[in-house]
Amino acid sequence: MQTHAPFFPDENAAGEVGDITAKAKILVVEDDENILNLLSAYLESSGHEVVEHRDGLSGFQAALSDTFDMCIFDVMLPHRTGTEIAEAMRSQGALTPILFLTALGSETNVLQGFAAGADDYVVKPFSPRELIVRIKAILRRSQMANEAEAQLLEVGPIQLDLEHPSCNLSGRTISLTPCEYKILRGLLERPRRVLSRGQLISLLYGNDVAVGPKAIDVHVHNLRAKIGDDAGVIIETVRGFGYRISISGDAGRKLQ
Incomplete structure (x- = not known):
């Protein structure tokens, strides 16, 4: 298993980034256990329901068989890549917001991620404050779109x-x-x-x-x-x- 930079650089960082107000069901597919645990802990402490998967195959099955308010995918996953999961979701008409969280940071990688259907793309190592702000913005936009549709x-x-x-x-x-x-x-x-x-x-x-x-x-x-x-x-x-x-x-x- 590849080791990445810690999600939160210090134990107080999670408390400094602010709460995400909209409650959501979020799918997180990440093979780095450290990042997965810390990200899930923060999201759950903000009131969200987090569904965790550590490999691309189980994440792929979850993404296509269940309903989520947002998905967070690593790109380089065992068995199925995050890109493949996103492409499969979009091919079935799913509009669920997708954020890629990956060490692949070249311009080509970023463009491929957006072409696969990503709504945002964050490169590791990353700022936890920036990541949380991005998640909050995605959830807010999605919630506003749903409310507009309901009206x-x-x-x-x-x-x-x-x-x-x-x-x-x-x-x-x-x-x-x-x-x-x-x-x-x-x-x-x-x-x-x-x-x-x-x-x-x-x-x-x-x-x-x-x-x-x-x-x-x-x-x-x-x-x-x-x-x-x-x-x-x-x-x-x-x-x-x-x-x-x-x-x-x-x-x-x-x-x-």
């Missing part, structure tokens, strides 16, 4: 921004009134389910405002006109009850 409601060709009310339909922006937006959101959050006019009134105005069902019919009429009929999005009238939304084509079949 987007996407059904078929419709994308509804849940934070800044707006609607995109097949690449074109649709200007909606607040009532139209609320109706569309209510229908999209319950695809193929019928919402009564009474439910839509409560959604728009609450239970303390006296509004007739005709007001809902007017909003739906205007909403239909804005959506059009060329994108396969249909707001259906269920006679005597209310409305539901349906999507035609492949996207619609996924809702069934």
Whole structure:
């Protein structure tokens, strides 16, 4: 087993680099036991769940069979290299952030690492403070991306921004009134389910405002006109009850 420079140059270094706030499940594949133990100890002390592997084959199997918030790979590993693990993950569409931690520091090595799908590349021996800052930055970016994705409601060709009310339909922006937006959101959050006019009134105005069902019919009429009929999005009238939304084509079949 190859011996590298100590992870923390002194026993107080871990406490000086600051905490990583976002809690995460992190896969660490490293054949240097000293680095592996110290890195895992710090990450676990920050509240993270760490899954350790000391060879490329077991790390490869873990990376492709489990879900992680971040992966940290040495490059020169027994049986499978970190580069091979990263390439396999990316070929399967995995977007998990990957950091390479390796003694291979030439420009060619670094470029190969990024080409394999790495989000960052740290060369041994390394500054523990710099490494922790990089891990924290990667987790923060990943968390922000996940939150942004969660704030987007996407059904078929419709994308509804849940934070800044707006609607995109097949690449074109649709200007909606607040009532139209609320109706569309209510229908999209319950695809193929019928919402009564009474439910839509409560959604728009609450239970303390006296509004007739005709007001809902007017909003739906205007909403239909804005959506059009060329994108396969249909707001259906269920006679005597209310409305539901349906999507035609492949996207619609996924809702069934």
